[in-house]
Amino acid sequence: MRKPRITVIGGGTGIPVILSSLRHEEVDITAIVTVADDGSSSGQLRSAMKISPPGDLRNVLVAMSDMPKFYEKIFQYRFQENDGPLAGHPLGNLIIAGISEMQGSTYKAMQILTQFFHTTGKIYPASDQPLTLHAVFQDGHEVVGESQIAKYDGMIERVFVTNTYNDDTPKASHKVVKAIMESDLIVLGPGSLFTSILPNLVIPEIKQALQTTPATVAYVCNIMTQHGETEHFTDRDHVAVLNRHLGVDVIDAVLVNLEPVPQSYMNCHAFDEYLVQVEHDASGLAKLAKRVISSNFLSLKNGGAFHDGDRVVVELLRLIGESTP
Structure with missing residues (x-):
């Protein structure tokens, strides 16, 4: 019997938590990763080399790989601020950028690196072109620009993407649509709603695939609201935004x-973009989703509130079991 096929879509630091737990299960994993990041090291490399930003792809690669911890430290090493042109760049970003240039494609670069690092599953950039x-x-x-959105004081109505370096309609990377259509379960998030998850979903081919796939589509709702994106959002509001865009x-x-996040726990300096815990709207959520799974998914570490990947994966596997004849 074939393994259940799970496709996880998103970016940032959210989906690596789920992927690192999923890779230990008997499932066929595909990660579809945003390419709309234009800040920090990713933004600099994307602008200088006109390639897809490597940062989110780097974090997903580490989460899905069985590389020894020492290799991971090397791959994730970030050059110091007094290192001139290299300042602030993670070594892994430079490696991904170099192979992307060598191969003429970030998609091809990720296929090489998944083999090199013995990755469990497949990693696809959402598009092979950098998106704005x-x-x-x-x-x-x-x-305009992912890194600028949180700086504007207002509520977001909608987001969309364009190709950064030409006027063509954004297209999904090779095999992305096929992965979505052949999945048993599609997982959206966790991650920044407007800047990590939706940039993938508003690519026309991906949007259409999600509308027509026979797979169960699950959303892992964020634990905390986010400055400049989801102030005052309930969990129902998150789902409403996803459905509206799709x-x-x-x-x-x-x-x-x-599970409540202790009020005094969050390190407001290290995690200054996160505001308060997302409020649960049980009745509102029940009108938008066929199934609501509410539980303790909280993991407190390093002054931040994260998802417990293992607990989330238990519920995801249960969803597959219920949907499989």
Whole structure:
């Protein structure tokens, strides 16, 4: 019998938590990763080399690899701020950028690196071209660039992407649509709603695939609201935004954390973008999703509130078991 096929879509630091737990299960994993990041090291390399930003791909590669911890430390090493042109760049970003240039494709670079690091599963950039994220706010103002969105004081109405270096319609990378259509379960998030998850979903081919896939679509709702993106959002609001961007009610199941985050625990300096815990709207959520899985998914570490990947994966595997004849 074939392994269940799970496709995880997102970016940032959220989906690596899920992927690192999933890789120990008997499942066939595909990660589809955003390429709209334009800040920090990723933004500099993308601008200088006109390649897809490597940062989110780097974190996913580490999460899905069985590389020894020492190799991981090397790959994740970030040059110091007094290192001139290299300052702030993780070594892994430079490696991904170099192989992307050598191969003429970030998609091809990731296929080489998944073999090199013995990755469990497949990693696809959402698009083989760098994308620019646009946010239209409720007052009509438009902000261009993922790194600029949180700086504008307002509520986001919608986001969309364009190709950064030409006027063509953004296209999904090779095999991305096929992976979505052949999945048993698609997992969205966790991660920044407007800047890590939606930049993938608004690529027209990916949007259409999600509308038509026979797979169960699950959303792992964020634990904390985020400055500049989801202030005052309930879990119901997160799902409503996803469905609005996808055009139909795509979300079948929502995983929400009910365990309280201790008020004094969060390190507001290290995690200054996160505000308060997402409020649970049970009745509102039940109207938008066929299934609501509410439990303790909380992991407190290093002054931050994260998902417990192992607990989330238990519920994801249960969803597959329920949907498989």
